[in-house]
Amino acid sequence: MKKKTRPLEQNENISQDNSGYFFQGFYDLNLSSPCSSFTSVQYIPCLDLSICRETGVKSIIKAHSKDMYHLLENVHFDGEYCRVKCAKDGEWEFCWDLAVRVQFFGKMQGVALYPKRSFSGKEKKIVYRSFILVNPYQLWDESLVRRFWNIQERIEFLVARILFHECIHVMISLGKTFPSSSGNTDIFLEFREMLDIAESKKLVTETNEVKFRLWNLALFGASGSESEQTLFERVQELYEFLINEKYSNQKTGQVFNSPLRNSKLARKYAWIAAVKAGGDQQISKRVWQVEVRRLSIALRALYDEIDSLLRVK
Known part of the structure; x- marks a missing residue:
């Protein structure tokens, strides 16, 4: 008997904002294969992804963020x-x-690769490139099947939900x-309101x-050559990452009616932040x-207090 996947509402989008540990394995994806190719992922029947209409996905996104829709308006999913x-x-x-x-491509819902930058002094142009995998x-999650019997509507809703989450990171x-503006x-x-x-x-x-x-974890993961200023900057970067994920998950949950508890978010992203900080290079795994x-x-206490202040605004 095949193992059932967890309901959609219990799963979380995993978004990567920096290069490094979390990108291992994704560089080997065959990105030249056609988007509509058949899949043989375990527990999932083969499906021609060409039934997913870009217009359908973009229409769902447009209803919740016109700025995001304008960003995606001319982007094809190829x-x-x-x-x-x-x-x-x-x-x-x-x-x-x-x-x-x-x-x-496995069991990660989506990933937004950290933007690469290139610049031309001659043309006085700086170009940033972002790549999103959905x-x-x-x-075939049971709760999603019950909600959308039509497979085309189901896949368009799911793609829109994942893409919405990843696009938040790109827009930030x-x-x-x-x-400026x-x-x-x-x-x-x-x-910015949540970060403030x-x-x-x-x-x-x-x-x-x-x-x-975060400071302790940055020390645990330091190579030994970093200056104190570098570690302070890493802590601030990790702190902003944690607020970024709080906002991204909360916004996506509100739009697609799949909220996640702060306790679950805190457990998940505390671990990710700890790995981003460098892991347990300078300390035992148990202490880490x-x-x-x-x-x-x-982090859960911080998330709860942020919600309290947002409710009274």
């Missing part, structure tokens, strides 16, 4: 890069290219990278506790795991 935004800052031009591919492997990167999308402004709350004086106790745990659990507890 893995080919499309220029989605350009902006001028003095003599320099900033451009953003985006590629999206829908493909079965994996609708949960297509765009907002942080592009000059050029990257101020609805998504980025909402994220997370760094406000009202949450100084919760913030300091999370950053203290204890510190990860402490980070998870502190």
Whole structure:
């Protein structure tokens, strides 16, 4: 008897924002194979993905974020890069290219590869490239089948849900990278609001506790040659990553009616942040795991307080 997959609402989108550990294995994907190719992923019947209409997916996204829709409007889901935004800052031009591919590739719902940057001093142009992989492997999940008997509607909903989550990360990167108001999308402004709350004086106790745990984990994962300033910057980067994931999961859950508890988010992303910090290079695995659990507890308290402050706004 084949093993059943967990219900859709109990699964989580996993998004990678930096190169390194979490990208191992994905570089070996055959991205030149056609998007509509058949799959032989375990527990999943073969399916021609060409039944997934780009217009159907984009229509779902448009209903919840017009800025995200405009970003995806001319992007095809074939893995080919499309220029989605350009902006001028003095003599320099900033451009953003985006590629999206829908493909079965194991049991990770989606991944947004950290944007690569290239620049030309002669043309005075900086180009950022982001790549999103969407994996609708949960297509035959029982709760999703009950909700959408029509397989075309089901796959379009699932692809839209995963793509929405991954595009949030892209839009946050765009907002942080592009000059002035050029990257101020609805998504980025909402994220900034949550980040401002997370760094406000009202949450100084919760913030300091999370950053203290991140500092310990950064020390545990340090190679030994990093300066104190480098470690401080790593802690701030990890802290923002944790708020990024809080917002991305919360926004996707609200839009697609699949909310996740803060306790579950905290456990998952505390572990990911700990690995991003460098793992247990300088300490025993047991001590490292204890510190990860402490980070998870502190992170849940921070997430709960963020929600409380957002509710009263």
